[in-house]
Amino acid sequence: MTEADEIQGTTAGLEFEDQDLLRSIEDSGVAFRVVSTLLGLVILTAWVIFGRQILLGLGVTGLNQPVAWGFYIVNFVFFIGISHAGTLISAILRLSQAEWRRPITRMAEVITVVVLAIGAFHPVLDLGRPDRALNIFTAGRLQSPLLWDVSSISAYFTASTVYLYIPMIPDIALLRDRGVRPRWLYTFLAWGWQGTPRQQAVLERAVSILMVLVIPIAISVHTVISYIFAMTLQPGWHSTIFGPYFVVGAIFSGIAALMMVMIVMRRVFHLERYLKQVHFDYLSRLLLIMSLLWIYFTFSEYLTAFFGNEPSEMRVFYYKITGPYAPFFWSMVAANFLVPVGILSFRRTRTIPGIFIASASVVVGMWLERLNIVVPSLANPRLPLPTGYYIPSLVEWVMFAGGFATFMLGFVIFARFFPLISVWEIQEGRKLSVAETTERLEGYLPDPVPSSAAQSATERG
Amino acid sequence: MIVPRREFLKMLGVASGTLGIGGCGRDWLVPDRLVELAQRGPGLESQAPTICGLCESGCGLTVRLVDGLPVGLKGNPHHPLNRGGLCPVGQAGLEVLYAPHRLQAPQRRGAGGELEPVSWDDALAEVGDLLRQLRSENQGSRVALLTDEPGQLFRDLADSFARAIGSPNISSTKSEGLLPFTLTQGIAQVPGFDVGKSDLVMSFGLDLYEDGPTPLHAISAMVGSRATEDRAAHIYAGTRLSAGSAKAEIYVPISPGTHGALALGVAHVLVREGNYNRDFVAEHTFGFEDWIDDRGHERLGFRRLLLERYYPDRVARICGCDAATVVRIARRLGEASAPLAVAGGEASQGSNATWTGVAVHSLNALLGVFDRPGGVSLPPPIPLTPLAVSETSSLEQTESIFTPDDSAGAFGVDPVEALAERVIDGSGPIALLIIVSSNPVYSSPAGGRLRQAMEQIQLVVTLTPFMDETAAHADLILPSHVFLESWQGATTPAAVAFSTLGLGKPVIEPLFDTRHPGDVLLELGRVVGGPASEALPWVSYPDYLKERLEGLVISGEGSVVTGSFEESWVHFLEERGWRFLEHRSLENCWAVRERESAWWNPVPARGDWARLFRTPSGRFEFFSQTLERHLREVGGMEAQAGMSEEEALERGIAVMGSQVDSDEVCLPHFEPPVTTGEGELQLLPFRPITARGRLAAVSPMVMEMFGYPFLDGWQTWAEVATETAHELDLADGDVVAVESDRGSIEAVVRVHPAAVPGTVHVPMGLGHDQPLGVAENIGSNPIEIIDPIRDSLSGALSLTSSRVNLRLISRRPHGGPAPLDGGH
Amino acid sequence: MSRWGMVIDLDRCTGCGACMAACHQENNLPAAGPEESSRDRAFHWLRLLPEVSGSGAEVKVRYVPQPCVHCDDPPCVRVCPVHATYLSEEGIVAQIYSRCIGCRYCMAACPYNAKVFNWYEPEWPGDLKRSTNPDVSLRPKGVVEKCTFCHHRVVKAREETRAAGREMRDGDVTPACAESCPAGAIVFGDLDDPTSRVSEMTRNPRAFRLLADLGTKPKVYYLAERD
Numbered sequence A: 001m002t003e004a005d006e007i008q009g010t011t012a013g014l015e016f017e018d019q020d021l022l023r024s025i026e027d028s029g030v031a032f033r034v035v036s037t038l039l040g041l042v043i044l045t046a047w048v049i050f051g052r053q054i055l056l057g058l059g060v061t062g063l064n065q066p067v068a069w070g071f072y073i074v075n076f077v078f079f080i081g082i083s084h085a086g087t088l089i090s091a092i093l094r095l096s097q098a099e100w101r102r103p104i105t106r107m108a109e110v111i112t113v114v115v116l117a118i119g120a121f122h123p124v125l126d127l128g129r130p131d132r133a134l135n136i137f138t139a140g141r142l143q144s145p146l147l148w149d150v151s152s153i154s155a156y157f158t159a160s161t162v163y164l165y166i167p168m169i170p171d172i173a174l175l176r177d178r179g180v181r182p183r184w185l186y187t188f189l190a191w192g193w194q195g196t197p198r199q200q201a202v203l204e205r206a207v208s209i210l211m212v213l214v215i216p217i218a219i220s221v222h223t224v225i226s227y228i229f230a231m232t233l234q235p236g237w238h239s240t241i242f243g244p245y246f247v248v249g250a251i252f253s254g255i256a257a258l259m260m261v262m263i264v265m266r267r268v269f270h271l272e273r274y275l276k277q278v279h280f281d282y283l284s285r286l287l288l289i290m291s292l293l294w295i296y297f298t299f300s301e302y303l304t305a306f307f308g309n310e311p312s313e314m315r316v317f318y319y320k321i322t323g324p325y326a327p328f329f330w331s332m333v334a335a336n337f338l339v340p341v342g343i344l345s346f347r348r349t350r351t352i353p354g355i356f357i358a359s360a361s362v363v364v365g366m367w368l369e370r371l372n373i374v375v376p377s378l379a380n381p382r383l384p385l386p387t388g389y390y391i392p393s394l395v396e397w398v399m400f401a402g403g404f405a406t407f408m409l410g411f412v413i414f415a416r417f418f419p420l421i422s423v424w425e426i427q428e429g430r431k432l433s434v435a436e437t438t439e440r441l442e443g444y445l446p447d448p449v450p451s452s453a454a455q456s457a458t459e460r461g
Numbered sequence B: 001m002i003v004p005r006r007e008f009l010k011m012l013g014v015a016s017g018t019l020g021i022g023g024c025g026r027d028w029l030v031p032d033r034l035v036e037l038a039q040r041g042p043g044l045e046s047q048a049p050t051i052c053g054l055c056e057s058g059c060g061l062t063v064r065l066v067d068g069l070p071v072g073l074k075g076n077p078h079h080p081l082n083r084g085g086l087c088p089v090g091q092a093g094l095e096v097l098y099a100p101h102r103l104q105a106p107q108r109r110g111a112g113g114e115l116e117p118v119s120w121d122d123a124l125a126e127v128g129d130l131l132r133q134l135r136s137e138n139q140g141s142r143v144a145l146l147t148d149e150p151g152q153l154f155r156d157l158a159d160s161f162a163r164a165i166g167s168p169n170i171s172s173t174k175s176e177g178l179l180p181f182t183l184t185q186g187i188a189q190v191p192g193f194d195v196g197k198s199d200l201v202m203s204f205g206l207d208l209y210e211d212g213p214t215p216l217h218a219i220s221a222m223v224g225s226r227a228t229e230d231r232a233a234h235i236y237a238g239t240r241l242s243a244g245s246a247k248a249e250i251y252v253p254i255s256p257g258t259h260g261a262l263a264l265g266v267a268h269v270l271v272r273e274g275n276y277n278r279d280f281v282a283e284h285t286f287g288f289e290d291w292i293d294d295r296g297h298e299r300l301g302f303r304r305l306l307l308e309r310y311y312p313d314r315v316a317r318i319c320g321c322d323a324a325t326v327v328r329i330a331r332r333l334g335e336a337s338a339p340l341a342v343a344g345g346e347a348s349q350g351s352n353a354t355w356t357g358v359a360v361h362s363l364n365a366l367l368g369v370f371d372r373p374g375g376v377s378l379p380p381p382i383p384l385t386p387l388a389v390s391e392t393s394s395l396e397q398t399e400s401i402f403t404p405d406d407s408a409g410a411f412g413v414d415p416v417e418a419l420a421e422r423v424i425d426g427s428g429p430i431a432l433l434i435i436v437s438s439n440p441v442y443s444s445p446a447g448g449r450l451r452q453a454m455e456q457i458q459l460v461v462t463l464t465p466f467m468d469e470t471a472a473h474a475d476l477i478l479p480s481h482v483f484l485e486s487w488q489g490a491t492t493p494a495a496v497a498f499s500t501l502g503l504g505k506p507v508i509e510p511l512f513d514t515r516h517p518g519d520v521l522l523e524l525g526r527v528v529g530g531p532a533s534e535a536l537p538w539v540s541y542p543d544y545l546k547e548r549l550e551g552l553v554i555s556g557e558g559s560v561v562t563g564s565f566e567e568s569w570v571h572f573l574e575e576r577g578w579r580f581l582e583h584r585s586l587e588n589c590w591a592v593r594e595r596e597s598a599w600w601n602p603v604p605a606r607g608d609w610a611r612l613f614r615t616p617s618g619r620f621e622f623f624s625q626t627l628e629r630h631l632r633e634v635g636g637m638e639a640q641a642g643m644s645e646e647e648a649l650e651r652g653i654a655v656m657g658s659q660v661d662s663d664e665v666c667l668p669h670f671e672p673p674v675t676t677g678e679g680e681l682q683l684l685p686f687r688p689i690t691a692r693g694r695l696a697a698v699s700p701m702v703m704e705m706f707g708y709p710f711l712d713g714w715q716t717w718a719e720v721a722t723e724t725a726h727e728l729d730l731a732d733g734d735v736v737a738v739e740s741d742r743g744s745i746e747a748v749v750r751v752h753p754a755a756v757p758g759t760v761h762v763p764m765g766l767g768h769d770q771p772l773g774v775a776e777n778i779g780s781n782p783i784e785i786i787d788p789i790r791d792s793l794s795g796a797l798s799l800t801s802s803r804v805n806l807r808l809i810s811r812r813p814h815g816g817p818a819p820l821d822g823g824h
Numbered sequence C: 001m002s003r004w005g006m007v008i009d010l011d012r013c014t015g016c017g018a019c020m021a022a023c024h025q026e027n028n029l030p031a032a033g034p035e036e037s038s039r040d041r042a043f044h045w046l047r048l049l050p051e052v053s054g055s056g057a058e059v060k061v062r063y064v065p066q067p068c069v070h071c072d073d074p075p076c077v078r079v080c081p082v083h084a085t086y087l088s089e090e091g092i093v094a095q096i097y098s099r100c101i102g103c104r105y106c107m108a109a110c111p112y113n114a115k116v117f118n119w120y121e122p123e124w125p126g127d128l129k130r131s132t133n134p135d136v137s138l139r140p141k142g143v144v145e146k147c148t149f150c151h152h153r154v155v156k157a158r159e160e161t162r163a164a165g166r167e168m169r170d171g172d173v174t175p176a177c178a179e180s181c182p183a184g185a186i187v188f189g190d191l192d193d194p195t196s197r198v199s200e201m202t203r204n205p206r207a208f209r210l211l212a213d214l215g216t217k218p219k220v221y222y223l224a225e226r227d
Helices: A003-011 A019-026 A029-056 A071-095 A105-126 A145-177 A183-190 A197-230 A242-268 A277-308 A311-321 A326-344 A352-379 A394-417 A423-444 A450-460 B005-018 B032-040 B093-097 B120-136 B152-164 B179-185 B215-224 B259-272 B278-284 B302-309 B312-319 B323-335 B353-366 B415-424 B447-456 B517-528 B531-535 B541-555 B565-576 B590-596 B625-637 B645-656 B700-704 B722-727 C018-026 C033-038 C075-079 C105-109 C126-131 C151-163 C176-180 C197-202
Strands: B045-051 B060-066 B069-075 B107-109 B115-117 B143-147 B169-171 B200-204 B233-238 B250-253 B339-343 B432-436 B459-464 B476-479 B488-491 B501-504 B681-686 B717-721 B735-739 B744-752 B759-763 B802-810 C004-009 C047-053 C060-066 C085-087 C093-095 C186-190 C207-209 C220-223
Touching: A019 A394, A019 A423, A029 A394, A071 A105, A071 A145, A071 A197, A071 A242, A071 A352, A071 A394, A105 A145, A105 A242, A105 A394, A145 A183, A145 A197, A145 A423, A197 A242, A197 A352, A242 A277, A242 A352, A277 A311, A277 A326, A277 A352, A311 A326, A311 A352, A326 A352, B032 B069, B045 B488, B045 B501, B069 B093, B069 C018, B069 C126, B069 C176, B093 B700, B093 C126, B107 B120, B120 B432, B120 B459, B120 B476, B120 B517, B143 B152, B143 B415, B152 B169, B152 B488, B152 B517, B152 B531, B152 B541, B169 B415, B179 B353, B179 B625, B200 B259, B200 B323, B200 B353, B233 B259, B233 B323, B250 B323, B259 B302, B259 B312, B259 B323, B259 B339, B259 B353, B278 B353, B312 B323, B339 B353, B415 B447, B488 B541, B501 B541, B517 B531, B517 B541, B625 B645, B700 C018, B700 C033, B717 B722, B722 B744, B744 B802, C004 C197, C018 C176, C075 C085, C075 C105, C176 C186, C186 C197, C197 C220
Parallel strands: B143 B169, B143 B432, B200 B233, B200 B339, B233 B250, B432 B459, B459 B476, B681 B759, B717 B744, C004 C220
Antiparallel strands: B045 B060, B060 B069, B107 B115, B107 B476, B488 B501, B681 B802, B717 B759, B735 B744, B735 B802, C004 C186, C047 C060, C085 C093, C207 C220
């Protein structure tokens, strides 16, 4: 008897429809090893390159004076933006009791945790003295927006890790009970979950507290990141709408990234039964709304700068609109607005491939937006200095690739050990939600006419 | 394990080298003893005064020493030239001293062309043997000496040396632009321009604050030492608005080489409006009004010439400026109480430089600014001990290789060109060429020819602290001290109105096995022996300086010395390190002396007209009789006897290639500039302040700020007007090839809104192909592509007459407007 | 307590670059070299800003020597996460090299672009390290550095006056740039002392400050050229 049969055997007594969700864990196969080795190699290269950067100095990048920030900060903002995919969306969906959330939340939360870790590491890449990074704690100045960032990112990371973990406990316990290896891992992580009503109640309570808590933290994270820029006096940065603008952008890119991941995972793990057209349809409507919101914010931001006609603002403005950054600026507008709106507005193009294209376009577009924010303002000093320029070096590209590889590897490893779709929530949905939703829907309906209510009461009685 | 610090640093050096961040990984060069001192010394700090030897100015320095090692230097606030200021190159003095590429021992070129070390004794013996041999064959004239070591004191010694070995061939490598003053004032020196008391300096082509003999003096005298209200105003006419000339109250952009015409236009307005100094003109000038010569012919006067030919409209047409501007400048000059007109920079580098110089200097005569404060005068002579005339002067005197060729008809020659050509064509069979503190292969337009000539010379010896382009082709390379290690005697620089004598003493012992050129010459004298060593009796160069300076003390002029000469000598050196002397006058600044332990009297002797004007007429000659005589001689040279003087004059004019008639030719007039090549633009090389002297390229710091007005470093740029850039479809930052008939160099386009369209200005100072400091193969040298033509009067090679094209090599690597490109 | 400030008289400045060179020598600024310089990584704590006004024949170009302007309300200090840059009680915006983590936020925040970064370990080819000023520390790679108003000279002057048993007087402290200026265009002194030369000059009607409307309260004043 093979091990798989044994596992089957242990659960044979139970009715288990969601075998698909556990296949990747119970039968990982060669593909996992190949993929993770390849990704590991990319990551290893990035680490070696980073080691060299530490040894030689930041001179190995394309940074200079005045463009003292480049890819590392762009990617920092970008990755942290992507991380809004998850926890925020999942929390909002949970909070609004959107039933279609059930197969989505887990993946969203994983994205958050993995990408947040990568994003949060980017400022360290960018440090001239990473060996002194701990000075932030020993000599930190809370007045500095960077410290706000450190605080809110660590809060967000903690909250979203917990928020990922807690709803995962019943699934881990399931894996433990099914005897999946390594058993010690699941036994340890399952935290003694037995599915008792008390445990269920605690779990639900914890999730509902967390989902409320995580929303303001998530919003604060990207607001504070925007403050890094907005708190300076630099043209193009010193803007009051930067907070909401960044948050909108973050959610926008987060949803796009989430859909891309979902589409890929659906294909790889054959999750078509779970991730259905309707899920993508709903999410893409959300993406469409965010796209419109994004163009609205962008328009306001640039119109204000243009109308004010302040010379140093105008230098940055023209640098983006007609100057050296025009290709990036207009591609950004196309990628973030024209492409998604063009595809997602029509049912005919709102197919899975269409959505994938739109999402990829948004991810690229939002990365360009970060680039458009960071570099042009630095490249156009207020004083009559030569306009700066920035050409990222190979080192920065490798680190960029390393960042992506880390994201993918993180996701792959997660998928190897944990279900990408919350099994218990699906099961719960199956068992309870139809009834619950019906009840809720009835709750939305106008109350019956009192007389007839009385009548029916009497009838029942 | 305890790693000694030095070892550790060495390891670090090696480590940084292998990491590929450009560490050169060289061992330290400073002698162990000094390193030891620096590391274990008590940390005692001291100050030592000395003189900057990096260019011909000779500014005063104060060196800061810790345990005897120089760690800093600054301008000496007591020195009358720089008064505490110090130019970027001077600031780099320590980088020159500690430079990684200094020559450390004599080297000799072996048979295969490779360099091998040689001892000083062997090296000097080799030169001495050749000298002895030549001298015994009475062929002293086959020795030539080129020296750019600054200061009259060294030059006197070198002259004595040349005389002692019987060679008439000694020269500096540069033509000094004396001829305009010789023609008008009859003097063989650049007179002093008292910019310190002038209230309006009109500069033709010269950025007073950047170029010229002593820019730091110009800044401190015109601006630094005066209250804001008393600051000298400044008008600048030229083709390029440099950082310094941007300070001019009026900037007159004119076509290249037309400075003379502008000066004459200004003179026209001054004369027409009666705004000139009638008394001075009447008493001290010659040729202003029409006059009758010896033979009763009526001759054209300067006044009539001006009024008839140099009216503002014509001048404006020539110069490409505006007639109203000409009038405006003239009125400003007329109103000023102490105006001055000076020419230099591009105006003294053209094919018509001498004519331009004469025209500009005639403005000073019209304004009557001679021999008065804020005007033109001669600095008093420095009463140095005269040198005994050598017995060896009885040797047969042959003509110097630097004597002008009769057929060319010029007053002088370009020394490098003359030497090179005459060696190559065999008319000057030089067997031994000694080049002291000079790099003519790099710095002269005839450098390429000189390099060829050097191959034909039996022995070429260079004395230089660094491997330069000239040394690279020499047979024997003798390393000399850098200025901080050596004794220096700096005498009044050109164009300064008062006399200075700076005495620099070494502030550190020589780091390497180097010698002072003076010591080398004295040693050679001893090696040659006989009369040569008798003519050079001094044991060492400081010994020589000591004897020469004794004259100052004996003369009593301005000496502050008490007690014996020995005492005063020591006092002199240790207290000040520099000295300035003037004729005694009532205005002796004793108070200053007491306070600053210095004595300075800037007031020269007045009323000595005979010294000021040594012309045939004893006056300032608008009509240059010297020139007329010369032209007649030149014209009559090839002619048969019985030719009339008029015919001779006409022929002379033709030989000279002058384009005006015989009436005008001896008067200040405008001679149109001549150019070579077919290019669209005129190339005007210039010397930025960051390229002063020979050794600026040694300093990484200077290279880093080389093009600081464009926030640039380490590269050669080609400055063009906005219009020109537009026409040629070039943008700031584009890389172009500057192409002349002679060749092509690479440069980065810099667009300047105030440059004159049709010109391209390229800084000199980069493009070394030898490890002279850090600038090896950095930038390019515009002199390489100059197709030189001669100034027909002075024989000097023109730097500004080549026409070039700009060919785009690559677009600027990155976008965005440059600050001067009007992008704001 | 003094509040140090500087006045640069643009009417006097001839753009000779002496201040820039003196700053390099005094403060041990390494040369970045041709490669790094062309990548805009040169070390200049003080530079000459070219300013163009007018056009055509009336075009005027002036060069404005610009060190760190030592704001009284410095944007760089506000953003530093680790107290590595701070406003000293004498008004000098200082940088603590040993604490700086090299995040370059101060560079991004400084509207005057006054700060420079050590992209690599600074180098001193051969013996050039011998030419460095022993009063000023050499910076390691990865930290931000800037004009200190020659703070070491302030310290030295204070010690000297204390040893001499007197109070500091106007003119006791001269930064390297001011000392080297042949035109006497740079004056340094105590802005809080109403009798000091700098205070007097700041009251000149020609006085202005760079980007004064940003409210950073720079302590480097300029005197505009006279017409």
